Amino acid sequence: RKEVEQDPGPFNVPEGATVAFNCTYSNSASQSFFWYRQDCRKEPKLLMSVYSSGNEDGRFTAQLNRASQYISLLIRDSKLSDSATYLCVVRRGKLIFGQGTELSVKP
């Protein structure tokens, strides 16, 4: 079992839809949490950190539940440009990446 698990998708949604990604992690010693975005054949880029209180950045909302070791990312009013792979990442000393969830937003 992988330390960080994500639904691989792909998620195919129409423009304007709301889409939610889920992630679970197995090691309770994980210290901090992130969502990264990776476009096809490009490098991963930090999308946002995830805090226990939940945090929002425009159309993106991230939530963390330490008790259930669960992380989520919600994208509202999805745009074509949101099409990418979204990587759930935990830090336990080093960064540990999930396999990523592929999102495809269609017109």
Next chain:
Amino acid sequence: DAGVIQSPRHEVTEMGQEVTLRCKPISGHNSLFWYRQTMMRGLELLIYFNNNVPIDDSGMPEDRFSAKMPNASFSTLKIQPSEPRDSAVYFCATAVYRPGVSNQPQHFGDGTRLSIL
């Protein structure tokens, strides 16, 4: 602003050859990470350095892989001899390391796409 610079961008070589991947970190970044990404295994950390010192090399697959950071502005990842199963995208990432501060973002280079025939 120069980001993390990796070279070469692409490399195709025959199995058995030595491969050297290079990384120049962002100026002022004192942590450097080497990752490998494949479809099957996703993004895996191979090794990382803080202040030029290797901290964790537990992800290095085997003795054929070695990494060095001779100074703060340069690192290499070497595979010798290379095998077809080493084909992957190799990313270098750097960050600012401060003891006790865990939220520093990592900045990735464009990656080296390696194909071993």
